[in-house]
Amino acid sequence: MTVIGVGLIGGSLALAAKRAKLVEQVVGYSKRRGDLYKAVALGVLDRYSLNLSKAVQEADLVVLATPVGVLESMTRAIAPYLKKGAIVTDVGSVKGPLVSKMEACLPDGTFFVGGHPIAGSEKSGVSAALPTLFNRSVAILTPTSNTDRKALLKVARLWKGLGTSVVEMDPIKHDQTMAVVSHLPHLLAYGLMELFFHPRVTMQPLSFSAGSLRDFTRVAESSPEIWHDIFRMNQGALLEALDLYQETLEKMKKAICNAQPGEATAHTRNNVHHRSGPETLAQILMHAKTVRRKIRP
């Protein structure tokens, strides 16, 4: 297996695949030479090459684990050096605008399978790589009508071998889903940090930050390089989700203005969960609690 881009995700995949004995050896390639040295020292890679053709020419499987902004150009760059039968997959968080382009870059006799493991951390870089990162997580594969079923099965087998569930999803549907459950929360967290640069807000409140702010903004420490690409490349679905979220905030504003003393207590007692007419603040808070419990722990 060759991993192109040796950061948190590429590094964790290499460690996990080696530990599960799913691959003979892991070869790495990165534009950042320091990452390669570190990855070998940490046992993440068996060897590396600074030469892209040498890095991929013997690989049965090439995993692209770069920021999504360079996935297409990287696919184009490795294409001439792939051996017959090689499978190329990726771990990118954006699929819609990429999958068919990446497919089109590859020569006949090689295969592309779009993939995205739903796992990560606010940490980045190979030093943060963990062999257990994908345990009990979900990997989404995004086959198209051009996808070779055998190649798809091989990539699915890799993820399953790491204790990861595999789900197939249309690339566009993937991007809409991720916009809501991942990209929007990241955007909102970055936005809350940016709020402290607003001329009418000072940094001083940060000294009194409670657990809510801490948890809420954990992901705002994520790699700006990676998230810049994700926001830019999934901007359609993301801005649509943000529009709906802003509508929701307007609804909540009204509900707060109209909130009456004791309403939540009355609702809790009477267990009122119907949703006719404009929701009261009490209803919104109680429904939120119900939805929150549906999120897997």
Next chain:
Amino acid sequence: MTVIGVGLIGGSLALAAKRAKLVEQVVGYSKRRGDLYKAVALGVLDRYSLNLSKAVQEADLVVLATPVGVLESMTRAIAPYLKKGAIVTDVGSVKGPLVSKMEACLPDGTFFVGGHPIAGSEKSGVSAALPTLFNRSVAILTPTSNTDRKALLKVARLWKGLGTSVVEMDPIKHDQTMAVVSHLPHLLAYGLMELFFHPRVTMQPLSFSAGSLRDFTRVAESSPEIWHDIFRMNQGALLEALDLYQETLEKMKKAICNAQPGEATAHTRNNVHHRSGPETLAQILMHAKTVRRKIRP
């Protein structure tokens, strides 16, 4: 010490004060009889009374730990039964509209000190009480020109005895600060859960929820009863913070639309942190990361 309202905060304070031997005994009062039974069984209370006058008449210190919506009426209710020299304090998350009213409820010879420990959890109820909840946290006290300095020092000593730092703050300033660092993050988290009730969003994405959504919405499991009161009573400062946040989201939208490939990478390399002209998405993400590091862990 008498604790009125025996939930997460009241219960934790009782446990912590007993463990630190700062109080002789803790007497409890609650409108929920079940909470009192549970609190005694858990060792949180030494005894309880279902009669408000009996609960407070011997207390040197009465701590009001009810939802903020009933703090004023509860202060009025206990006022006739307080002994000479008694100090009343509270742990409410909203101070501006309450402190002077609560002061005014109390008879001469008794003392009011507004307080708010910045600690909590998405859990609620006395079963979630922890003697360590206030360790290394900050308690804000909100004295006014009417506050007795000796009473203020006694309440400060209680919190310090629990390993809590004490900061004095103007009640209005307190509410503005909390609006930004706590109430707004809660509102945004509740809003993100409410988004799943939007007619154009389905619940299905929840099956793919990543760590970001999980952390982001942890607080949406908080008690609707408590947060209904907080949002309602701090609505001025909260809606102002929300307005500024919405401005920030608009700015981010524009930055996303204008984002150019490779910008974040270039910025990271050149360490560009100036803020002249409209910020680029790359700048916003990098600044967010910097601010995030200022939040105490």
